[in-house]
Structure formats: C-alpha cells, structure tokens
Amino acid sequence: MPTRQPRRAPGTRDGRFAVLDPATGEAFDEAPDQRPDELDAVVARAHKAWRGWRADPVARTSALLAAADAVDAAGADLAPLLTREQGKPLAESYAEIARTTARLRYFAEPVPGPQPITDGRPVRSEIRWRSLGPVAAIVPWNFPLQLASAKFAPALAAGNTVLLKPSPFTPLATRLLVSVVSDALPPDVLTIVTGREPLGAHLASHPGIRHVTFTGSVTTGRAVARGAAASLARVTLELGGNDAAILLEDVDPERIADRLFWAAFRNCGQVCMAVKRVYAPVRLCSQVVEALAQRAKTTVVGAGLEPGSQLGPVNNAPQLARVERCTAQALADGARAVTGGRRLDRPGYFFAPTILADVPYDSPVVTEEQFGPVLPVLPYRNIDEAVEAANDTGFGLGGSVWGTDLDRAEAVADRLECGTAWINHHAELSLAQPFAGIKESGVGVAGGPWGLYGNLRPFVVHRPEEERP
Numbered sequence: 333m334p335t336r337q338p339r340r341a342p343g344t345r346d347g348r349f350a351v352l353d354p355a356t357g358e359a360f361d362e363a364p365d366q367r368p369d370e371l372d373a374v375v376a377r378a379h380k381a382w383r384g385w386r387a388d389p390v391a392r393t394s395a396l397l398a399a400a401d402a403v404d405a406a407g408a409d410l411a412p413l414l415t416r417e418q419g420k421p422l423a424e425s426y427a428e429i430a431r432t433t434a435r436l437r438y439f440a441e442p443v444p445g446p447q448p449i450t451d452g453r454p455v456r457s458e459i460r461w462r463s464l465g466p467v468a469a470i471v472p473w474n475f476p477l478q479l480a481s482a483k484f485a486p487a488l489a490a491g492n493t494v495l496l497k498p499s500p501f502t503p504l505a506t507r508l509l510v511s512v513v514s515d516a517l518p519p520d521v522l523t524i525v526t527g528r529e530p531l532g533a534h535l536a537s538h539p540g541i542r543h544v545t546f547t548g549s550v551t552t553g554r555a556v557a558r559g560a561a562a563s564l565a566r567v568t569l570e571l572g573g574n575d576a577a578i579l580l581e582d583v584d585p586e587r588i589a590d591r592l593f594w595a596a597f598r599n600c601g602q603v604c605m606a607v608k609r610v611y612a613p614v615r616l617c618s619q620v621v622e623a624l625a626q627r628a629k630t631t632v633v634g635a636g637l638e639p640g641s642q643l644g645p646v647n648n649a650p651q652l653a654r655v656e657r658c659t660a661q662a663l664a665d666g667a668r669a670v671t672g673g674r675r676l677d678r679p680g681y682f683f684a685p686t687i688l689a690d691v692p693y694d695s696p697v698v699t700e701e702q703f704g705p706v707l708p709v710l711p712y713r714n715i716d717e718a719v720e721a722a723n724d725t726g727f728g729l730g731g732s733v734w735g736t737d738l739d740r741a742e743a744v745a746d747r748l749e750c751g752t753a754w755i756n757h758h759a760e761l762s763l764a765q766p767f768a769g770i771k772e773s774g775v776g777v778a779g780g781p782w783g784l785y786g787n788l789r790p791f792v793v794h795r796p797e798e799e800r801p
C-alpha cells in the first residue's frame with residue numbers, strides 16, 4: 333500500500349514549515365517545525381534559568397526596560413515582517429509594536445513586597461509573593477506580538493521563565509521579537525518554540541510547566557484546560573467573543589458611524605473584542621445600515637504593505653472559509669448583503685467588507701464568532717429585547733452601548749453580561765485595567781496588577797508575636 337506523504341509547501345524542508353503571505357496565498361518563508369519530544373530539554377533549561385531570574389527583582393526591572401528599548405529600536409524590521417505574515421496594514425503593525433513595548437514598560441516594576449495579614453489575633457503573618465516556575469504561553473495569529481507580550485511581560489516581571497508558542501500562521505515576527513527581547517535577558521529565561529500541532533497540546537500538558545496562559549478559540553481553550561489538568565498547572569484562558577453593540581434611540585448614526593465601523597472592522601474584524609453584531613432601534617436601523625455600508629464601500633482594501641491600505645486580507649485560508657460560510661448561511665437565511673458579501677477577485681485571502689441587513693437573530697453570523705470583515709445589523713423593538721439578545725450567547729467578553737444620554741447608556745451597559753462594557757466606543761483597553769471574559773470567553777484575569785498576580789502565588793509565613801513558654 334502506498335504511504336500518504338504529508339502535503340508540504342514547495343521548497344519546505346524537513347523540520348520546517350512554510351509561512352504564507354495572506355496577501356498572495358503563497359509561501360514566502362519557513363519556520364522550525366519543532367517536535368514535541370524537543371520540549372523536555374527546553375522546559376528543563378527554563379526550569380534551571382528560573383532559579384537565577386526569580387532571585388533578583390531589581391535586575392528583572394532593568395532587563396525588561398532594556399528589552400522595551402531594544403524592541404522600539406527593532407520596529408523597522410519587525411513591522412514589515414508582521415504585516416507580511418499577518419496581513420494587517422503597516423501602520424497597524426507599528427501600533428502593535430508600540431503596544432508591545434508599552435506592556436514591557438508597564439510591567440517592569442518589582443513585585444509587591446511582603447503584605448501583613450491582620451485579623452486581630454496576636455500573630456504576625458504575612459504574604460510573600462512568589463513566582464510559579466516555567467510558564468507556557470500559547471497565542472493566536474491576530475495580534476501575534478501584542479498578545480505574546482501580554483503573556484510574557486507580566487510572567488517575566490513576576491520572576492517566572494516563559495516558553496512562548498506562536499501560531500504556525502504567524503511565527504516569524506514573534507521569533508524576531510523573542511530574539512530581540514532575549515538579548516536583554518539571561519539565557520533561557522524567554523524561549524520560543526514553533527511548530528504545528530501537537531506541539532501546543534504537548535506544551536500545555538508538560539509536567540514541568542506551572543502555568544499555562546492561553547489566548548485563542550473556545551474549542552482549543554477547552555483542550556488546553558484538559559491537557560493542563562494532567563499536571564494541575566494553573567490555567568488562564570482568554571478566548572473568543574461575540575460582542576454586541578446596542579444603539580439607543582437618541583444615537584446619531586452619522587456621528588458614531590466611523591467609530592462603530594472601525595470597532596468592527598479593525599484588523600479585518602479579527603479582534604476577540606471587536607463589535608460582531610449591532611442592535612439598532614427599528615426606527616433607525618436603515619440609517620445605521622446605510623452609514624456603515626457607506627464606510628465599507630469607501631474603505632481601501634489591499635495588501636498591508638501597499639501604501640494607503642486600510643484593510644488587509646483575512647489571515648489564513650481556514651479563517652477565510654469560515655467567513656465565507658457564515659456569510660453564505662446568512663444570505664441563505666434571508667439576509668441581504670448591502671455591500672460586500674463575497675471574496676475579492678484577486679489572489680490572497682481578501683474578503684470585501686460586508687454589511688448584512690435583515691439577518692435572522694439565530695443565523696450563525698449572529699450566534700457564532702465570525703472573526704472577519706462581516707457585520708450584521710439587527711433591528712430591535714424595545715431595549716429589553718436588545719439586552720436579552722445581546723446576552724443570549726455563550727460568550728461574555730465585551731459589549732457596548734451607544735447614545736447621547738450617557739447616564740441612560742450606562743444604565744443599559746450595566747445590564748450586559750460580559751467582562752468589559754464600553755459607552756460610545758468599543759474595545760479600548762488601558763494597561764491598568766483587568767481584562768476578563770466570563771462564560772465561554774475565559775478563565776482568569778489579565779491586565780493591570782491582576783495580570784501580575786495571575787503569575788504569582790501567595791506564600792504565607794505565620795508566626796506568633798512572641799515565643800510562648
């Protein structure tokens with residue numbers, strides 16, 4: 333019987349896998365395809381490096397600050413590479429790099445000192461915050477550098493060592509980032525591993541890992557949690573979202589249209605906390621549809637490296653297939669593509685920015701995460717109906733309310749079942765705030781001091797005030 337050979341991109345050698353440019357659909361480089369059995373040695377080195385790294389918080393702070401400066405200096409090399417493999421416009425790659433260095437600087441602080449515990453008894457007990465050990469950080473392809481730094485900056489600041497696994501769709505800019513950051517750190521404190529599955533599954537379940545911090549889809553998040561259960565490592569999961577934007581009766585559609593459009597279409601809609609569905613009062617629905625469609629029609633779609641591009645391609649072929657499937661199903665369910673609704677007739681994974689009207693509430697483009705440049709706009713009759721529809725999902729990442737009366741908008745926002753609710757904007761996060769999805773959108777808290785504590789454990793020393801006879 334003939335043996336089946338794995339399909340390999342032209343020019344890809346053994347032990348490496350091809351990286352495609354989503355603007356052409358063609359391979360342009362390769363990355364190491366590491367085998368799961370290589371992880372034992374890598375984790376052992378990370379464990380050894382942990383001993384020195386955890387011991388000196390002052391050295392950690394200066395190393396992270398030096399790393400941030402080095403990443404800034406490497407921006408002109410990082411940005412085009414990120415755009416080439418991810419697809420986003422060059423200006424967005426630079427913005428992603430700026431957020432990466434901002435994270436390194438934000439977390440470059442010593443961990444909190446001993447904290448006394450007072451409960452009225454004559455004991456002197458205190459918490460001493462300790463690091464956990466080697467941390468596995470597994471990230472997706474939509475913001476490869478920003479999400480990697482969101483994992484490794486707090487983990488390193490806390491005194492852990494990190495093994496970072498990027499998505500096989502976007503390994504290259506992350507490899508460069510890690511090499512730049514690592515120059516400022518002792519050896520083996522931050523290590524990148526690249527490869528196709530089952531590399532991530534093995535990393536998540538490796539017995540030497542003490543914290544698995546994962547960003548990606550709900551399905552993979554469940555698999556990661558099952559894997560980490562083997563060693564009972566701590567698990568942080570930042571998963572998908574299906575954020576609703578509710579527009580109130582007093583909203584001015586033309587005034588908010590730019591903000592709302594980009595809250596849905598930035599990064600080609602491939603943002604966990606993008607607006608993924610819009611609920612508008614029946615009276616205003618057609619105006620909202622028209623205002624958004626006008627933006628969709630005039631947005632410049634093109635390769636991220638082409639000057640003037642505002643929207644790049646979808647990152648990869650499976651994701652494009654998902655966007656096409658959701659859209660085709662919506663049209664079959666009776667929706668109308670006011671603009672877009674199809675792939676662009678050019679090489680690469682380009683999909684026309686799409687505004688859908690007359691979409692049934694239960695069509696998959698509404699109930700699932702489309703994660704692409706397609707936005708359904710749904711009419712509602714009263715605010716209770718809108719809030720109920722917004723909350724009627726397994727996801728619970730974010731949501732937003734848009735209107736002129738801010739107190740009324742805030743009262744509606746307070747009824748949303750999610751981790752973050754915005755008023756008159758969407759998806760803006762400060763480094764200092766907690767970021768935590770509820771329901772299927774996640775487990776654990778990232779961001780701000782909570783992100784740091786997620787990488788620390790409380791060690792309690794408990795002693796009497798004085799020795800008793």
Ligand code: NAD
Binds near residue numbers: 529555571572605
């Ligand atoms: P994905 O779950 O397919 O992959 C994420 C990462 O997990 C990749 O590195 C992948 O190689 C790896 N992986 C795949 N199978 C694995 C397994 N069995 N065990 C361990 N690791 C495995 O997600 P994706 O398609 O790369 O990213 C898109 C998803 O990420 C969307 O659902 C999006 O909403 C979500 N996301 C969430 C956030 C957030 O902060 N909540 C941020 C960005 C993206």
